[in-house]
Amino acid sequence: MSSESPKTFTIKNYGCQMNVYDGDRMAELLSAQGMSAAADKANADLVVLNTCHIREKAAEKVYSEIGRLRRRDGSSPMIAVAGCVAQAEGSEISRRAREVDIVVGPQAYHKLPEMVASVARGENVVDLDLPGLDKFDVLPKRRKTGAATFLTVQEGCDKFCTYCVVPYTRGAEISRGFAELIDEAKALVDEGAKEITLLGQNVNAWRDGEQDLGTLIRALDQIDGLARIRYMTSHPNDMTDGLIAAHAEVEKLMPYLHLPVQAGNDRILKAMNRSHSRDSYLRILDKVRAVRPDIALSGDFIVGFPGETDAEFEDTLSIVREARYAHAFSFKYSPRPGTPAATMDEQVAPEVADERLQRLQALINEQQTAFNRDTVGKRTSVLLEKPGKLDGQLIGRSPWLQSVHILAQGLSIGDIVEVDIVDAGPLSLKGEITMRAAA
Structure with missing residues (x-):
């Protein structure tokens, strides 16, 4: 256990974009207390492991990472385990890894500076409180951002899919206030953000009175200097007609929709407690494509769910063919302790x-490559986000969220440029600049 107040910190984020957002906010909290990000991460005084519980053996991987933090002289930095593994494992983390000083869940990380001070006084701290959105009242004003940034609008989940731990680690669905979000978005744009991605476990479940996500997007559209709007991750049950209409009516809303279906067979969807059917999902896609024909669709899939037969898996392949995804994530089912699916019969070998x-994955990769190749010959805008590996090269994102590599001498990160797409691979595009676009 550390007995000194740390002067430097590093935060290692795992998993989803929400964790990236949370990691940035924790960094702001620590910086506001006079700490600085460590230039040498291996020698940081405080290490925050901001964990994700979605992937297989997530907890064991965290314990392995804790072990790697031990230094050659036998010492360890002050260690905080945050995020969803912290919420799920709780005090068990401190019992199994005595070098861990702080265990803090995703709804309590706004107390991190107080916890660090307690550890410096010789105490261990475990805080797994789920106090709604209290943390957003305490977090400092956003003062640092990139050209493309995240904005959490909603947290938690009430859907209780039988394979998922999120309702237990993030709590019930709860939405931040409309005015608060508009203010934060304006602050991000003032700091240089050109693109904002709205985040939530079920982002399209966001509500504030009569206002829904489509209303919020239309309000963000009025912010001068904001060029692009995205949102993820969505649930099919919350795809309202108003939100779908926003894809046609809001020019700043990018033509990209991440809408997980998880499986293509109705019996499996019912066993997952997904509360939508194959047909209802495909009808949503038809509605979206009707108002935005160039939409890039993305999804999530779980294979090997308990009891899934060969024929039921073939239904998943067929829905992929019918949906025609530009991108998708796919995983093998793995049991999560405490979830209903973990105790179901007929676990798949x-x-x-x-x-x-x-x-x-072979089918998804085939579709992604085909989608990228269909972009060749198009002229489109690209928001430049980071340096590439070559001299003068910058990497940006197309409206369809594809990575685009450009030789861009004289341009800067944050610029929006018009490019001709001249080549495409499975994972990225090559573009040639035609002119700089108006932001």
């Missing part, structure tokens, strides 16, 4: 799930 995953 690992080798069967492996084979199914390989077939699904």
